Amino acid sequence: MAVDIEAEHIAAGIRRATAPIPIGAPGECDNCGEDMPRLVDGLCARCRDGRIPMRPEAMRRAASREPTLRPSLVPISVSAPPAAREAPRRPMVALLDGIANLLAEHIEHAERLAAERDAAIERAETAEATLASIKAALGQ
Ligand SMILES: [Zn+2]
Incomplete structure (x- = not known):
């Protein structure tokens, strides 16, 4: 399903980007x-x-x-004073938190859709089996 593939693609990108x-x-x-x-x-x-x-x-x-x-996410410059070192990280950390939350929602949504799809397939298979047994009973 396209949503699953997209979610996995995004998750893989985040894993690569946050790897050491x-x-x-x-x-x-x-x-x-x-x-x-x-x-x-x-x-x-x-x-x-x-x-x-x-x-x-x-x-x-x-x-x-x-x-x-x-x-990753460790400032490269260690000679800068602590305040200068920490300040630029906060917006970045907030941004990454936001992205992580969006990604989690996206993955959750994709998982929900996949579960709905699986349930629909199961219902369809049950219906097909019922139809087949009815046809068999009618001698068709
Ligand atoms: Zn070599």
Whole structure:
């Protein structure tokens, strides 16, 4: 159903947007050996996203590294005074709360529609079964 697909698409977008963001560092990729401006867990973007197949030893090294993730929504500038750091976040947090509430309502609505659809399908199947048994009883 289009509403379900749309709701899942929006939910996936929010999950991606709120996922922790790797910091990354320049260096030589553990897998392909290219010198790259940004490696995450020792791997370049092409190796991380599968465009270059992973060698088993590079996979093991990447898995054993310390995680380099930082949470999203944390201000990048830590040298600014606390007031300046916190002030811009409040409207953003309020906006994100609003979006989260809208999304929750949207998902709830989609779930309600899906439940109504399932109930309608069940009623239709029951009606078809009843019709079939009536036809059978009438010898048709
Ligand atoms: Zn690479």
